[in-house]
Amino acid sequence: MKLKINGREHEIDADPDTPLAYVLREDLGLKGTKIGCGLEQCGACAVLVDGRVELSCTSPAASFEGREIVTVEGLADTDTGARVQRAFVAAGAAQCGYCTSGLVVAVTALLDGGGKPDRARTAAALTPHLCRCGSHPRVFAAVEMAAEGEA
Numbered sequence: 001m002k003l004k005i006n007g008r009e010h011e012i013d014a015d016p017d018t019p020l021a022y023v024l025r026e027d028l029g030l031k032g033t034k035i036g037c038g039l040e041q042c043g044a045c046a047v048l049v050d051g052r053v054e055l056s057c058t059s060p061a062a063s064f065e066g067r068e069i070v071t072v073e074g075l076a077d078t079d080t081g082a083r084v085q086r087a088f089v090a091a092g093a094a095q096c097g098y099c100t101s102g103l104v105v106a107v108t109a110l111l112d113g114g115g116k117p118d119r120a121r122t123a124a125a126l127t128p129h130l131c132r133c134g135s136h137p138r139v140f141a142a143v144e145m146a147a148e149g150e151a
Contacts, residue, residue, distance in 0.1 A: 001062050005030070006074030016062030021045040023061040024071060032072035032101045036130070043129030046102035047071050053109045055128075072101040081108045084142070087151035091142035096133040103129050107143050116147040 003010050005028065014023050024030040024047070035057050036044030045057035048070040075081025084107045087093070094100040103126060110117055110125040117125065122143050131139065145151045 001065055003061065003064055003069060004067070005069045006071060007077070012061065014061060017060045019058050020047070020056035020061045020064055020069070022057075024056070030071050030073055034098065034101055036098060036102075041130075042099070043102040043106065044099055046105040046129070048075075048105055048109060051109065051112065053106050053128075070105075072104050075104060075108055078108070080111050080146075083149065083151050084108045084111065084146045087142040087146035088139075090151050091138045091145055093135050093138040093142040095135040095138070098133065099129050099131045103131070103139055107139075107146065110143070111147055117143065 001012050001016055003012055005024070010028060012023055012027055014027055021033050021035050024033045025035070033047055033056060034044035036042040038057050040055035040058050043055065045055050046053050047056050049064060049067050076085060084104050088100065088104055106126055106129055110122065119140065122140060126139070
């Protein structure tokens with residue numbers, strides 16, 4: 001199967017039913033996408049697919065053929081993604097790393113959606129992402145920094 005990931009076409013020799021997160025990590029070495037719960041319930045496996053947040057730890061890789069996939073690694077090549085990554089570092093929002101890549105993906109999609117999100121809109125966008133280490137205040141600070149272009 002062919003997958004377009006971070007702007008490049010990849011010919012993948014894997015079972016088409018293999019979840020995308022496993023293909024990203026094991027076949028392509030893109031370890032930024034995390035496999036947390038393995039049930040698409042924690043958000044750690046989030047990637048952008050055609051600009052929208054999608055979870056990837058159970059969805060078959062073949063279902064992503066013909067679509068544009070951007071991982072947390074690929075976000076560094078976009079203005080918004082790079083700004084969000086810098087803001088997470090500046091705000092100390094990347095504490096344990098369990099949820100960080102999924103949050104960075106979600107915040108990038110949120111900011112690419114336009115405008116400066118208020119706390120309620122940010123909370124709604126990040127609700128599907130579990131954070132167990134309690135870095136929520138720093139994540140909100142990072143979102144505000146990125147939205148203001150301060151990072």
